[in-house]
Amino acid sequence: MDALLTRFFPNVYWDEIWQGSLDTLWMIAGSMPFTVLIGLPLGIVLFLTGPRQLLAQPTFYGVLSFVVNVLRSIPFVILLILMIPLTETLVGTSLGVAGAIPPLVAGAAPFFARLVETALREVERGIIEATQAMGASLSQIIFRALLPEALPGLIAAVTVTAITLVSYTAMSGLIGGGGLGDLAVRYGYQRYQPDVMFITVVLLIVLVQVLQTVGDRLVVFFSRK
Amino acid sequence: MIEFHQVHKTYNAAGREIPALKATDLSIQNGEIFGLIGHSGAGKSTLLRLINRLENPSGGRIVVDGEDVTALSSGGLRAYRRHVGMIFQHFNLLSSKTVAGNVAMPMELAGALSRTQIAARVAQLLARVGLADHAMKYPAQLSGGQKQRVGIARALATDPKILLCDEATSALDPQTTGQVLQLLAEINRELKLTIVLITHEMDVIRRVCDRVAVMDAGEIVEQGTVADVFLHPQHATTQRFVLESEHIDEASQRDDFAHVEGRILRLTFRGEATYSPLLGRVARETGIDYSILAGRIDRIKDDPYGQLTIALMGLETDVEAALAMFHAADVHVEVLR
Ligand SMILES: Nc1ncnc2c1ncn2[C@@H]1O[C@H](COP(=O)(O)OP(=O)(O)OP(=O)(O)O)[C@@H](O)[C@H]1O
Numbered sequence A: 001m002d003a004l005l006t007r008f009f010p011n012v013y014w015d016e017i018w019q020g021s022l023d024t025l026w027m028i029a030g031s032m033p034f035t036v037l038i039g040l041p042l043g044i045v046l047f048l049t050g051p052r053q054l055l056a057q058p059t060f061y062g063v064l065s066f067v068v069n070v071l072r073s074i075p076f077v078i079l080l081i082l083m084i085p086l087t088e089t090l091v092g093t094s095l096g097v098a099g100a101i102p103p104l105v106a107g108a109a110p111f112f113a114r115l116v117e118t119a120l121r122e123v124e125r126g127i128i129e130a131t132q133a134m135g136a137s138l139s140q141i142i143f144r145a146l147l148p149e150a151l152p153g154l155i156a157a158v159t160v161t162a163i164t165l166v167s168y169t170a171m172s173g174l175i176g177g178g179g180l181g182d183l184a185v186r187y188g189y190q191r192y193q194p195d196v197m198f199i200t201v202v203l204l205i206v207l208v209q210v211l212q213t214v215g216d217r218l219v220v221f222f223s224r225k
Numbered sequence B: 001m002i003e004f005h006q007v008h009k010t011y012n013a014a015g016r017e018i019p020a021l022k023a024t025d026l027s028i029q030n031g032e033i034f035g036l037i038g039h040s041g042a043g044k045s046t047l048l049r050l051i052n053r054l055e056n057p058s059g060g061r062i063v064v065d066g067e068d069v070t071a072l073s074s075g076g077l078r079a080y081r082r083h084v085g086m087i088f089q090h091f092n093l094l095s096s097k098t099v100a101g102n103v104a105m106p107m108e109l110a111g112a113l114s115r116t117q118i119a120a121r122v123a124q125l126l127a128r129v130g131l132a133d134h135a136m137k138y139p140a141q142l143s144g145g146q147k148q149r150v151g152i153a154r155a156l157a158t159d160p161k162i163l164l165c166d167e168a169t170s171a172l173d174p175q176t177t178g179q180v181l182q183l184l185a186e187i188n189r190e191l192k193l194t195i196v197l198i199t200h201e202m203d204v205i206r207r208v209c210d211r212v213a214v215m216d217a218g219e220i221v222e223q224g225t226v227a228d229v230f231l232h233p234q235h236a237t238t239q240r241f242v243l244e245s246e247h248i249d250e251a252s253q254r255d256d257f258a259h260v261e262g263r264i265l266r267l268t269f270r271g272e273a274t275y276s277p278l279l280g281r282v283a284r285e286t287g288i289d290y291s292i293l294a295g296r297i298d299r300i301k302d303d304p305y306g307q308l309t310i311a312l313m314g315l316e317t318d319v320e321a322a323l324a325m326f327h328a329a330d331v332h333v334e335v336l337r
């Protein structure tokens, strides 16, 4: 077995692959909660202040929407570099797993917020009205009606965002972010070792598949329609 | 009592002003079933949604049981809304909650009852609407009629004084419509609940309502007891609704009239008179002859009525004598030709 592995993957240090995989998982696990923590409220605010919604605020919505669009249109590689000073003040380093998390969150949160806004818009207007007619307060409408009704859509949004984060972590390898992307860049690209590239790509595909499958299952489980 | 004092509502959509409800005065008595009928866009939903302030009036005052509900604070408004239940054409149940969860929701939001009290009340409400066996199902597993029953149970959860129904039966088949209307009528009687009901079918009005207002282009054009409005419609819109509900087409009616001679009358019998053999007696005693062009015997809520369109043939003096006999028998006579 060992002989076989050495023959087909002569340049692969399996310890490094293992470490890289762990780093990638840590980056996703570390950035996802912050992405949700920032993106969910942002998405709710976008939804509520949007056209003809409960708290319609055309000007406020216009500005917020524009800022979100700007953040979303900056290519992630550029965001990574732009964020370096801020990342260093936030976590003390711009390298490794810790250094990758702030730019990952900055890149993913606006994206997730838009998905949340879309998921909330899918909730029938009549449901909000019925809840209002029951005498619900704004926070009751949000937490007792909107979010539970949008749950399958929100889970789908988390899934898509997690998968986007996978490709972002691969890019953060470019500026020394660690993880599988880092390995692919250092060995696969800079030293031209196609076997390392191959292994990292396969692992990333597996990761994306797993995330998508788990996400889809959860969506089905929580759908009552 | 629900009172509208010069209430009006104008929507602003894309810079255009839409006068959905022109200045309206209206009063709806406690315990009655009040119907609102009108064509699409007439302003029925707007009027209804002003009652529980899902829409804010552009002007005027809405007073419910002596309280000006246009002046409520946001907390006061939430408390007031618990006294006003609402059911909808598309039910608007939460798909993520079970039937029991949906019915419990208004009570959970109000926060006045304990879990066990809520569970007991949910069971009682579901039994009342005939859904005791469906408590743990999700709305997607129910038929339209069952969903509307859940809607009704949910609307009654906080023990409201008023129930607003926005086309509550429009998405249902005729048989299910009948059952839901019957349930509403029972609830109205048992709980002394005031019901305001929107429909675009005169038949729904005829079956359950006590009084009706006909709306057209943002105005109430006619209102009164269902019997008066239904049997003697004055406004063109009302007349069209009545003809529609009797499946009479104006053109073919004119055609029928052209085929007969003599006077054409519409006789309206109400109450016991509906069953009396008046027509035969009049024919015998006055010597006139008659032919029946159209007729219907039915009920308005629980009261029987009959309406006959007949052509009278005979000497002018005999026809006059016949008319006098109809009047004497308290039959309402309309001379159509
Ligand atoms: N939120 C809104 N914004 C702008 N215009 C509105 C709004 N709601 C209703 N309108 C307009 O107000 C008018 C009356 O609408 P309303 O919904 O009260 O009619 P309706 O009698 O209930 O009709 P339908 O039988 O189709 O339900 C219509 O011209 C409608 O387009």
Ligand SMILES: [Mg+2]
Pocket: B044, B045, B046, B166
């Ligand atoms: Mg309507």
